[in-house]
Amino acid sequence: MQKKYIVRLTDEEREELQVVVRKFKGTGQKVRRAQILLKADADGPNWTDRRISEAFGCRTKTVENVRQSLVERGFEQTLNGAKRAKPPTEKLLDGEQEARVIATRLGPPPKGYANWTLRLLARKVVELEIVESVSYETVRRTLKKTG
Numbered sequence: 001m002q003k004k005y006i007v008r009l010t011d012e013e014r015e016e017l018q019v020v021v022r023k024f025k026g027t028g029q030k031v032r033r034a035q036i037l038l039k040a041d042a043d044g045p046n047w048t049d050r051r052i053s054e055a056f057g058c059r060t061k062t063v064e065n066v067r068q069s070l071v072e073r074g075f076e077q078t079l080n081g082a083k084r085a086k087p088p089t090e091k092l093l094d095g096e097q098e099a100r101v102i103a104t105r106l107g108p109p110p111k112g113y114a115n116w117t118l119r120l121l122a123r124k125v126v127e128l129e130i131v132e133s134v135s136y137e138t139v140r141r142t143l144k145k146t147g
């Protein structure tokens with residue numbers, strides 16, 4: 001079957017990939033992509049997808065996806081992977097709310113308590129109407145970022 005996406009590497013790209021593979025520079029995913037691209041190079045070894053997948057212990061679809069990514073997205077994005085445009089979950093507190101939570105934590109605890117607990121602080125934050133509702137885990141993450 002004729003390949004739809006043909007990999008043709010420049011000398012600079014080939015050298016960069018060889019450095020990544022030789023020194024295991026980067027993540028395991030990056031090293032595997034580099035190995036796949038080197039073997040799929042039409043001006044180099046030009047291995048079949050099946051042979052590449054058997055050599056590196058991945059699926060043939062993975063090899064096809066790497067070749068397609070190189071043609072459609074370019075060398076850098078294929079090698080390093082696409083960066084997320086936004087985090088997987090939205091932040092629950094904005095900067096001002098986080099600052100007010102921290103300020104509350106730095107203040108004295110309510111009467112009858114020696115220290116702030118996360119649950120006590122979460123209740124106080126809702127009571128002060130800093131946020132409508134918040135879990136103690138969100139409060140913990142907010143405090144951990146600064147501590």
